[in-house]
Amino acid sequence: MADYKMHLLVCGGTGCNASDSEQIRDNLLTEVEKHDLNDEVQVVMTGCFGFCEKGPIVKILPDNTFYVQVKPEDASTIVEEHLIKGRKVERLLYKDPENNEPISDSKHMEFYKKQVRIALRNCGFINPENIDEYIARDGYAALAKCLGERTPQQVIDEIKLSGQRGRGGGGFPTGLKWEITSKSVADQKYVVCNADEGDPGAFMDRSILEGDPHSVIEAMAICGYCTGSTKGLVYIRAEYPLAIQRLKTAIKQAREYGLLGDEIFGTPFSFDITLRYGAGAFVCGEETALIHSMEGLRGEPTFKPPFPSESGYLGKPTTVNNVETLASIPVIINKGAAFFNSIGTAKSKGTKVFALAGKINNVGLIEVPMGTTLREVIFDIGGGIKGGKKFKAVQTGGPSGGCLTNSFLDTPIDYDNLISAGSMMGSGGMIVMDEDDCMVSIAKFYLEFTLDESCGKCTPCRIGNKRLFEILDKITKGLGTEEDLSRLRSLCKVIKDTSLCGLGQTSPNPILSTLDNFYDEYLAHVKEHKCPAGQCKSLVKYTINHDKCTGCTLCFRNCPVGAIAGEKRAPHTIDNSICIKCGVCYDKCKFDAISVS
Amino acid sequence: MNKIKSLDDLRQLREGMQAKIKLRESGNNSENIVRIKVAMSTCGIASGAKEIMNFLMDELEQKAIEAVVSQTGCMGYCYAEPTIEVTVPGREPIVFGDVDKFRAAEIIEKYIIHNELVDGILPVNYRSIDN
Known part of the structure; x- marks a missing residue:
């Protein structure tokens, strides 16, 4: 049995994977084998290091050497120089951004400071029942x-x-x-x-x-x-x-x-x-x-x-x-x-725990110093957007908060900055959305939540939110008009100004911030009756491409409402007056013949 | 259990506990004590942490490996539950994610017994306030 003296850890997080980390692993394996080091050196893939901007990452144990932006062709250099001659490959080491000095031991790296655990100091460390x-x-x-x-x-x-x-x-x-x-x-x-x-x-x-x-x-x-x-x-x-x-x-x-x-x-x-x-x-x-x-x-x-x-x-x-x-x-x-005061920004001290959720790779619980940017949270610690899709927005502050877009990615997170950006800190939920999310539907989702949760004591919240929801519902069904958008805005303002407690005072925030940041999307819904993200079912149209359809009858047999017609081995068609946009035909088709618009 | 009546009582207890934990961690007492912490908050349990904990205990006992398996709270790696942290005396603690029974057996066989790492290690990416 092998007795390994050294371990090469190759980051297998989504970000690094996208930049060829598997190839790096394979090349390292080949090199290790070539030099007959199989019994002494082991190469393994790991989870995300949370340092995606400098990926792909290769870490070497036990000396904690941390190589960044490694390319597949660097494998031979790492093996020949580091493993055989015992010399660190200086050009691949992470450089201190302050003085450009290479840092060889990852323990001294700044990025470990991206997360500081104060409130979570014992979580996952001690036995909570002892x-x-x-x-x-x-x-x-x-x-x-x-x-x-x-x-x-x-x-x-x-x-x-x-x-x-x-x-x-x-x-x-x-x-x-x-x-x-x-x-x-x-x-x-x-x-x-x-x-x-x-x-x-x-x-x-x-x-x-x-x-x-x-x-x-x-x-x-x-x-x-x-x-x-x-x-x-x-x-x-x-x-x-x-x-x-x-x-x-x-x-x-x-x-x-x-x-x-x-x-x-x-x-x-x-x-x-x-x-x-x-x-x-x-x-x-x-x-x-x-x-x-x-x-x-x-x-x-x-x-x-x-x-x-x-x-x-x-x-x-x-x-x-x-x-x-x-x-x-x-x-x-x-x-x-x-100590506490030394962490954070001028008006927000210490650290904040966030629950990262949504279309992000490393869904999880993180604790960062106040003043960390959204970009660091989403792209470094969070490992970026799932499936390599484009970042669209991040919702902070839950149903009381707002959506922050690309332009706020470099804003340091603290109470005051989030408020001036049109959102809020809230309790720390962070829901990340990608290009496939429809912002009108997102606003509707949050409104539905506040509608359910409104206690009903004051009129603006009880009735106002109901009306807001109805307007949004109308828009997502393609029945909205441009006047509805201005009606939304003025009603939002009234509810904010006249509600009794924080719930009503903040419930229009998701609408206001999506109206501000994604007005085009609202316009597409009311003017062209289209949902750019393809999420609003009523606005979606399924069609069968007659060149690709083989007439296998699979869609015909699976359609729950009988909206599809056609003879065996002849192209089928969808009757859109019957179609309920359930998407079953789209999922079932083996020939990619059904398209959504 | 004795009541803690003064600050000195607390200090004494703390030092006693720290010594006990240190002993456990450095393994001065017994060279072969392996420590495994299983993240057991609602989310961890929902993804099967309890079964993994039982499985680890049974396997370690069967293989006659002296080990302490304990529960702990959420480690924050929701995308990789169940997660466990394994500390083998003389080596740094390592966190493994997505541990099912197959992986748990692999971790015992390869990592604990033969010091061979397995895929899917979760690198530590935070700083604790102790250092």
Whole structure:
């Protein structure tokens, strides 16, 4: 059996693959064989390195040499120079963009800094059901530090200094929120963790609760100490059963260690946490609606002020923080505000977790410093667009956000930049769309979601969104007119201006941003009654190319509505007045004779 | 379980735990302890992580390889679930993606026993806050 001393890792990610990484692997294999190194050197394909702009990548273990932009013909040089003579091939090494010095050891490369895991520091690292593993990773040290060495105000000042802003979407400064509650006078105050994650495609809060529940518990206790609250509540959706179970286990373990309960760390401070289950309503992520839901009332928002920090749960001062916000708190205390503050942009500090989804190669959960560009996220970490298609837009902020196009790819991501670009940070869902997506249908999809989720309390949201949806539906069916576009715009504005809570105030955003960025596509739908992306079924027309049709009758036999006619071994035709555009004939045809227009 | 009553108690516990984990990782105690972490959040479990975890435990036991198989949270590689991280003493941890039973057996046979890598390694592409 071979005893390998060296491993050559060739990136097999989609980006590198497109630039011949398989050929590189094959050439390396041939070279290794030629020099009789089969028993000492192994060549393997790996997943994406997340460094696609410099691909294809070849990494050599154990010395961590990192070769970039390797060509198939470089294989012999790598084997002869590096493997046999032990000299690194300098021209293939990654050069430091600052001083152009080649970097030989990948551990010193800048690109490892593209992702920094603060909120996700323990996710995928520790066993979430074992409190000891959390403690070994400095767990509960921040709580001990706060209780033992600092006054509540000092801790609040530290959080304020760190510049952390709420990760749930609004971006309200966390320290300030805590300070307001701490200054409110009441016999009882509450700490609430908002784990009602509702954006379609966002799952960062679930992952944190499932992977590192103690970080949230610890932060809630710290918040309790700072604000003078003894009771914590986690509002979590019932459709997250595993997160609930891990959280329950974690709370039980923390109680057994005395890290929750009375006189924590031998100090007079007492704190305990209970869970409240939400039935999964999007509007309950809004803090006033969330509080009403916890009180057993309908999950409807109320007008602010008063803010929950002054009058919240059961009329008492309540701090509501998002899961991801809380998960970062222990790091701010342990490493200091300056550490957190050193990461990010002028007005947005620290890191943000994003759930990458849609037409992207590396669908996943990532955490990047604020100020990272969309291009770095989509094309480097995300590995680019699936199937080598063209990037069209990325939706951030879920149903409350907007679509960002090509021109925003180099915009650094932070709260303020996203808002000025016509979108928002939201909770961190990022849905990538390619050239095959119809932007009118995308806007309609989000509207359908808000329509379902509107609580119905205020008229603009309840009726306005319904009307918006009807207009969009009309457009996607080819029945829209140009006047509909201006009607859309003015109705959007009214809904934004007059809705009671964030849900209604932001629900027109997907329409407005697609109108701004893809007006041509809307025009094509209303003027030419065409869907450029070929997604709107009513506007699609299937035709059979008589030159290619062999009359095999396969489409005829599979058509569910009998819209296809024709004799055996003679070209068939589709009757478009009967056709329901299901696309079965298109899928079934073996001769590529059916075309969509 | 003893209650943690002071900061010193916590420090002591932390140091004890760190020593225990370090021992496990460097394998000073037992040269052959392999550590495998299986990413087990909802998404991982949905794509079969639980079966893989059971399979790994059975296989390792059958082959008499001393190993600790534990669960952990989401590693973030949704496109390659189920994912596992394998740490063999003296070597750096390696993450493997798309692990089905066939690949799991291959990883044990080739990587753990013979230090031979198999296709489909997920390179680490982030920085942790520890360094």
